[in-house]
Amino acid sequence: MQHTVLTGDRPTGPLHLGHYFGSLANRVRLQDRFPMYVLVADYQVITDRDLPGEIQRNITELLLDYLAVGLDPAKVTIFQHSAVPELNQLMLPFLSLVTVSELSRNPTVKDEIAHSSQKAVSGLMFTYPVHQAADILFCKGTLVPVGKDQLPHLEVTRTIARRFNERYGRVFPVPEAMLGERPLLQGLDGGKMSKSRGNAIALSATEDETAALIRKARTDSERLITYDEENRPQVANLLMIASLCLGRPPAELAAEIGYGGAAALKRLTTDAVNDFLRPIRKRRNEHGEAEVREILAEGNRRARERAVVTLDEVRVAMGF
Known part of the structure; x- marks a missing residue:
């Protein structure tokens, strides 16, 4: 089977060793086997915080990390949420395919809410798995590298794909999870390795x-x-x-x-x-900001072309 891979990161800070052994090294291997979309999930930064922070700087640093570990923009499409409105428009029909109780039971959402810096749960946080479903299905993603903690999110995507196909006719594949084989690295303080907790070794650290x-x-x-x-x-x-x-x-x-x-x-x-x-x-030091901007502009263009086609298919299937 010819898979299409969807993966990505939130631009909230530098990537670290846990990211490398947990997902980045695997992406570099997969880019030679399958078409791959790598999402810079800038909209998802505000799921659990009030402000996006230094979002443009973080996006630049994220792409520099991607290039440094060996992701090749000639082989993969690197793009950002906010540049592909058609992707985000898929959330509307997708939200009609899941119930409030299904979203409230999602254990990953519960964990994200527990660790959120916000005083109240935003609608975006609550519908986070549906947004991820749009991320995966806009490009007809069939293989999604995830950790075990993300499996409930992917199950929401699988449910949405099946229900859409049953209600409107087959448009979407039902994606599969690709679990990483590497162990989960702890932070240097014994807790979860995290960009925000200052307990991780950044790839860009001296x-x-x-x-x-x-x-x-x-x-x-x-x-x-x-x-x-x-x-x-x-x-x-x-x-x-x-x-x-x-x-x-x-x-x-x-x-x-x-x-x-x-x-x-x-x-x-x-x-x-x-x-x-x-x-x-x-x-990492061989690349500059101008190159990063060009790579992202081209990736955004390619991703949007794909999203326009998918959204048109959805409109036709639904009778709009």
């Missing part, structure tokens, strides 16, 4: 910034370093970060450190991360 972050990482007081995810999660997380960067098993690295303690573990992790990110940082 070597000195990376070393400072890892020095502050939480570990424990035991001198013997062992890989034990259940009983020593913070030590295990540093070992996993080093393991992914070096391409070696974490238990092997732990045995190599032995009784070197947390200091030796942090030195090894720092060297592993900086060595791994050095070529990515070098490629």
Whole structure:
């Protein structure tokens, strides 16, 4: 089957190692196999915050990260929400295909609401899964790389596609999830790795910034370093970060450190991360803002062409 892949990110800050091993590396592999759309989800920034922040700067930085890790704009269509009005117009018929109770039961929405900085839940937050359905279905996406926490969102998309086809005739494929095989990396403070929590190693961080972050990482007081995810999660997380960067098993690295303690573990992790990110940082510096603007303008043009066709199909199917 010839898949079309849809993936993307919210431009809320720099991408980090968790993004790289969780999704970016996989996107680079997939771009040589399937047509791919990469969404810069600028409208979704305001789902859980009152203001979009430095949105233009964040979009530029996001595209620089994409280019640095190896996404090729000749192979993938990189575009932004706000530049494709036809995509967003799909939300109207899609909202008619789901019930309020179905949206309120969505566990991912509940979690997003719990961590939102807003005092009240906005309508955009509540309908977030429907907006994602428009993101996926406007380009007839069939394969969506997601983490397990995003599966409920994708199930809403699958439901909308099936119900539209049953009610109006077949227009949309029913997309499939592509679960990442990489483990979920924790932040350096032991919590969820997040751009907003300051506990992540940004792909754009300098070597000195990376070393400072890892020095502050939480570990424990035991001198013997062992890989034990259940009983020593913070030590295990540093070992996993080093393991992914070096391409070696974490238990092997732990045995190599032995009784070197947390200091030796942090030195090894720092060297592993900086060595791994050095070529990515070098490629990032080879691109400029003017190039980013050109790439985004071309991607927006291609995405809008696709969205216009899909919206016309929807109007015809619905009898408008």
